[in-house]
Amino acid sequence: MAEQPDYYVKSAEKTLAVLLAFDAAHPLLTVTQVAEAISVSRAAARRFLLTLVDLGYLEADGNAFRQTPRVLDIGASYLSGLTLPQVARPHLQALAAELSETTALCVLDDQDILYVERVSAPRMHSMNVSIGNRLPAWATSMGRVLVAELPAAAREEFLSNARLTHYTAKTVASIDELRAELDTVRAQGWSLVAQELDEGLRGLAVPVYRGAQLLGALNVSVQPGRIGSTSITDEMVPLMRRVAQDIADDFGGRTAAGN
């Protein structure tokens, strides 16, 4: 870990750490569990937990704690601002309706893609990702687009930190293989990833550019039957590029007007 500058407020870090200690696998935590999870004394963990209960972000259940819906407040302002997800939503809805497929918009955050907006096709159940969820960037279509478009140095840095996991039989096997795939993605301007993260998961993604600035990646799920057919390159990719452009234009216009 790097040196902490002298302006650093340690309690802020702890506050967030306490809130993040709760996840899908650990929705209910006791004082001791939190203390261990974030490496602070039990007394400290208790102080923070009780404070967060007071503030309404946690609730006590016996001598364990769980999050309340109020934690959504913290991210809500991001989703409602003049930000990318807000701008993209109607476009994703229209695209989802036209293709009858689930659509999503992600940004890159370190080694992960982060879902900032998602519109699911009614019939599909697919993967149960919600806004704010993370998936490993290297194993997803959106992630590969986002990494492929990175400057060379950043791309290599990403690759050197990447930890490949062999999710399915089709998962890319090595860093070199992944690097080659990224080159292809960059050259063609889209990425198709089929069943590399999960057997039932196939995604097609294109970058969303506003001028030279990479805003995010746009994704649609893809029917198995379409894989290998020309409809992907001939129909879906052009359509998605048009939507990506629309989002970028909207984003620029509104953010310029806003504030």
Next chain:
Amino acid sequence: MAEQPDYYVKSAEKTLAVLLAFDAAHPLLTVTQVAEAISVSRAAARRFLLTLVDLGYLEADGNAFRQTPRVLDIGASYLSGLTLPQVARPHLQALAAELSETTALCVLDDQDILYVERVSAPRMHSMNVSIGNRLPAWATSMGRVLVAELPAAAREEFLSNARLTHYTAKTVASIDELRAELDTVRAQGWSLVAQELDEGLRGLAVPVYRGAQLLGALNVSVQPGRIGSTSITDEMVPLMRRVAQDIADDFGGRTAAGN
């Protein structure tokens, strides 16, 4: 304000306050603006802001700050746990598909309803609410269901704190009128609110009960043509009650199994 207990960690409160200072109307804030917004010294605000930048929740833009997508992490664990939204999602999707209407699930938080899950019908644009957003409970169908089902004392407390705003010509005018409406809602077990919050907004809601425990409220948008017709009471309400029951059953089963 009440006395703060001696276990209280003020920095935790400030950390959250800083993050919440950013909202849709103020996505970009300077040190001074934040200091004023949350009533702390400029130096303190600066320390917290810089710390949050270090942690990756904020980013600097000139000498202003804005939230990064990472703020979504904090709520993501709630959405992904064995919690209500996660359980309800497939049911909302199915209902949205069947009715071709936007569906949503809310819980009550103080005077507001809080969206914990939402599935929009493809063609609809409707209101741009996202997960985590709040609306005044008294003016919405879900809010009225949730308040109507409250114990009498809590209901009166809600009414005494309610601050009615005259949003449209159809908005309920007085607390007494609202109380009468709540009695009707409780008696019939559903609420229809048309154009009281916004001209284009009509919602129908039913409670989601697991045994005696009120989990939340289920909502669908309603076409103008259907208002007043028998299809609401004869078709939509029964269908929604069935879905609400399915969600409640699922929720009980999974949470009992989990952990």
Next chain:
DNA sequence: GATCGTTGTGCGCATAGCGTACAGTTGTAC
């Protein structure tokens, strides 16, 4: 140049938050 409203930064001080320590509770083993 002068005034006002910003901005970032340094530093001594008070207190907020620390962790040790102790006491009460629960569950299991024997």
Next chain:
DNA sequence: GTACAACTGTACGCTATGCGCACAACGATC
């Protein structure tokens, strides 16, 4: 039953943490 282990909540003195004053530098507007 006692003994033990692993929890729990609470108290209190100490120190490091975070406080806010004060200063300096910058950019407008007049």
